[in-house]
Amino acid sequence: MRVFSVFTAWSAILSCIAVVYAQSGPDPIGTIHEGHVPADLYGSDYPYPWPVKLFKFYNQRQKLTMAFMDIPAKKSHQNNKTAVLLHGGNFCGVTWFDTARHLSAAGYRVILPDDIGFCKSSKPQGYSYNVQQQALNIHSLLNALGIDGVIVIGHSMGGMIAARYGLMYPNNVQQLILVDPLGLEDWVAKGVPYLPIDATYESQVVQNFTTLQAYEEASYFHNATWKPAYDTWVEMLADIYAGNYGSEYAYVMSLVTDALLSQPIIYHLPLLQTRTYLMVGENDITALGKAWSPPDVAAKLGHYNKLGPAAAAMIPNSTFHMFPGLGHAPFLQDPEAFYDVLFAWLD
Numbered sequence: 001m002r003v004f005s006v007f008t009a010w011s012a013i014l015s016c017i018a019v020v021y022a023q024s025g026p027d028p029i030g031t032i033h034e035g036h037v038p039a040d041l042y043g044s045d046y047p048y049p050w051p052v053k054l055f056k057f058y059n060q061r062q063k064l065t066m067a068f069m070d071i072p073a074k075k076s077h078q079n080n081k082t083a084v085l086l087h088g089g090n091f092c093g094v095t096w097f098d099t100a101r102h103l104s105a106a107g108y109r110v111i112l113p114d115d116i117g118f119c120k121s122s123k124p125q126g127y128s129y130n131v132q133q134q135a136l137n138i139h140s141l142l143n144a145l146g147i148d149g150v151i152v153i154g155h156s157m158g159g160m161i162a163a164r165y166g167l168m169y170p171n172n173v174q175q176l177i178l179v180d181p182l183g184l185e186d187w188v189a190k191g192v193p194y195l196p197i198d199a200t201y202e203s204q205v206v207q208n209f210t211t212l213q214a215y216e217e218a219s220y221f222h223n224a225t226w227k228p229a230y231d232t233w234v235e236m237l238a239d240i241y242a243g244n245y246g247s248e249y250a251y252v253m254s255l256v257t258d259a260l261l262s263q264p265i266i267y268h269l270p271l272l273q274t275r276t277y278l279m280v281g282e283n284d285i286t287a288l289g290k291a292w293s294p295p296d297v298a299a300k301l302g303h304y305n306k307l308g309p310a311a312a313a314m315i316p317n318s319t320f321h322m323f324p325g326l327g328h329a330p331f332l333q334d335p336e337a338f339y340d341v342l343f344a345w346l347d
């Protein structure tokens with residue numbers, strides 16, 4: 001049994017109950033903390049509908065805290081399957097709230113993590129946010145919870161992490177479901193210029209409700225009408241930028257942007273051995289770097305209506321669906337259409 005004693009003093013800070021899970025294997029283990037947590041965690045006081053638990057672990061020579069929710073399956077429908085839902089870069093685990101509710105009602109246990117750097121998780125400043133690291137962190141959490149077989153569902157950045165998870169841990173993945181994932185094209189190869197991390201930081205640190213809403217409306221809900229129901233997801237982010245961790249969060253976003261730009265998943269899709277399901281919105285025009293690219297480059301980027309089918313054709317065992325008229329977040333824009341496809345795909 002390996003336990004990191006450094007967690008002892010550290011856990012006292014939050015006065016949580018620590019449950020230690022012993023695991024063998026190469027991945028870092030940590031402790032799961034259940035019980036009371038402060039409403040404001042690492043700059044996010046957005047109310048989460050289920051208890052927030054903390055996974056405390058250690059890598060890259062530092063102590064990390066990953067916040068997550070663990071929603072039990074509805075007893076009468078329990079199918080002994082677990083779904084882990086990975087959020088996008090401008091979202092949090094809680095953005096999957098309604099999907100989690102549906103999955104739980106259908107008999108799935110649902111794990112909703114906030115990635116390291118995001119939302120209610122810690123925001124290390126000297127950290128490599130490469131996609132493999134984020135996938136490994138999710139794997140460490142699942143290991144600590146004693147979960148081995150999972151259905152992995154990832155949206156946007158979370159879709160990139162999910163695909164990477166499928167490449168790294170094929171034997172742990174029962175089904176891999178990608179929802180408008182990033183990385184279906186190599187932005188840099190298409191001409192996106194390098195933007196220094198400090199310049200990205202300067203553009204991030206001034207984010208507020210107005211700038212975030214404008215970006216999401218243009219990129220995520222292209223050709224659609226903004227609905228008041230989307231406001232809450234923008235406020236959730238704007239509050240982090242405006243809060244105690246605003247500057248740290250902005251810097252994390254610039255490190256993450258740098259990592260994502262240099263790690264498009266497209267070249268590795270042919271290596272996926274997992275049963276993979278890809279869904280995209282026909283009107284999704286999201287692309288990293290579009291905002292600082294010359295117009296001729298920007299015009300080439302983010303055509304999910306073409307990128308989606310091309311990516312699906314590269315995946316050895318894949319099923320593809322394109323939502324007509326929807327954008328980057330079909331589960332928010334037309335939940336019923338999204339659930340129809342999702343539940344038809346789940347075994």
Ligand SMILES: *[C@@H]1O[C@H](CO)[C@@H](O)[C@H](O)[C@H]1NC(C)=O
Nearest residue numbers: 075076077078079080081107
């Ligand atoms: C789930 O697991 C429980 C306990 O092992 C078992 O009784 C039940 O039959 C299983 N349900 C399904 C659908 O496999």
Ligand SMILES: *[C@@H]1O[C@H](CO)[C@@H](O)[C@H](O)[C@H]1NC(C)=O
Nearest residue numbers: 205206207208209210211212
């Ligand atoms: C949000 O940020 C933009 C750009 O920095 C600024 O012009 C605007 O006044 C800000 N809005 C609010 C409500 O703070």
Ligand SMILES: *[C@@H]1O[C@H](CO)[C@@H](O)[C@H](O)[C@H]1NC(C)=O
Nearest residue numbers: 222223224282283284285325
């Ligand atoms: C959707 O946007 C495209 C530009 O990306 C435009 O050509 C098209 O006419 C729009 N469609 C609708 C229905 O607004």
Ligand SMILES: *[C@@H]1O[C@H](CO)[C@@H](O)[C@H](O)[C@H]1NC(C)=O
Nearest residue numbers: 174273274275276316317318
């Ligand atoms: C795709 O995956 C399913 C489920 O694992 C399997 O039954 C099927 O044989 C696979 N098809 C191909 C072409 O590999």
